Amino acid sequence: QSALTQPASVSGSPGQSITISCTGTSSDVGSFDYVSWYQQHPGKAPTLMIFEVNIRPSGVPARFSGSKSGNTASLTISGLQAEDEAYYYCGSYTSITTLWVFGGGTKLTVL
Amino acid sequence: EVQLVESGGGFIQPGGSLRLSCAVSGFTVSSNYMSWVRQAPGEGLEWVSVLYSGGTTFYADSVKGRFTISRDNSKNTLYLQMNSLRAEDTAVYYCTNYNYGDKVLDYWGQGTLVTVSS
Numbered sequence: 001q002s003a004l005t006q007p008a009s010v011s012g013s014p015g016q017s018i019t020i021s022c023t024g025t026s027s028d029v030g031s032f033d034y035v036s037w038y039q040q041h042p043g044k045a046p047t048l049m050i051f052e053v054n055i056r057p058s059g060v061p062a063r064f065s066g067s068k069s070g071n072t073a074s075l076t077i078s079g080l081q082a083e084d085e086a087y088y089y090c091g092s093y094t095s096i097t098t099l100w101v102f103g104g105g106t107k108l109t110v111l
Numbered sequence: 112e113v114q115l116v117e118s119g120g121g122f123i124q125p126g127g128s129l130r131l132s133c134a135v136s137g138f139t140v141s142s143n144y145m146s147w148v149r150q151a152p153g154e155g156l157e158w159v160s161v162l163y164s165g166g167t168t169f170y171a172d173s174v175k176g177r178f179t180i181s182r183d184n185s186k187n188t189l190y191l192q193m194n195s196l197r198a199e200d201t202a203v204y205y206c207t208n209y210n211y212g213d214k215v216l217d218y219w220g221q222g223t224l225v226t227v228s229s
Contacts, residue, residue: 032214034214034215036214036215036216038156044221045205045220046156046205046216046219047219048215048219055213057217089155089156091158091215091216093214098158098169098171099158099161100161100209100216101158102155102156102157102158103155104155
């Protein structure tokens with residue numbers, strides 16, 4: 001069982017917006033602004049999409065945005081495109097000995 | 112350009128040992144924090160271990176006492192020595208750079224598959 005909780009799947013049509021949630025605890029998401037999001041296409045390595053809750057690395061489209069409230073972080077993708085179909089994982093720094101925790105992943109389907 | 116290239120994966124029987132390598136270009140391994148993350152077939156990501164630039168190491172409870180993370184500064188290479196392997200260690204193992212300031216895994220290798228089976 002993953003330390004952070006994500007929905008197993010979400011879907012949306014091209015052009016629509018979707019939001020993926022990531023719920024943690026006061027030991028991770030709730031206490032630190034060190035939440036990041038990773039996109040993974042089948043058979044490929046994860047790539048960083050968002051870090052420190054809402055910062056996009058260079059090259060990541062502005063359609064991707066992040067936010068946080070309490071123990072829950074969220075990734076929003078606006079103007080969905082077919083190439084956004086992938087798995088998305090959240091990750092967070094944690095104050096417990098494991099130092100780093102991931103969510104279980106969310107499969108995004110673009111209808 | 113930053114590149115992380117893993118190697119050393121393969122098929123191994125339970126109880127066996129394997130050493131994974133991660134050759135890095137584009138930055139100096141000894142100056143950075145480096146981490147291993149794994150992904151079992153059809154499953155999510157699991158953080159495995161981290162090696163700080165100063166030499167401090169941390170491990171996930173699932174591998175503590177069996178896996179050892181290390182580096183060779185002269186080869187700019189990160190390693191993961193895996194002993195007493197179990198079927199549940201079967202996974203793709205990714206080498207990553209852990210950006211300590213931003214607390215993020217920002218660069219990833221392509222991964223190497225380890226299969227533990229009799």
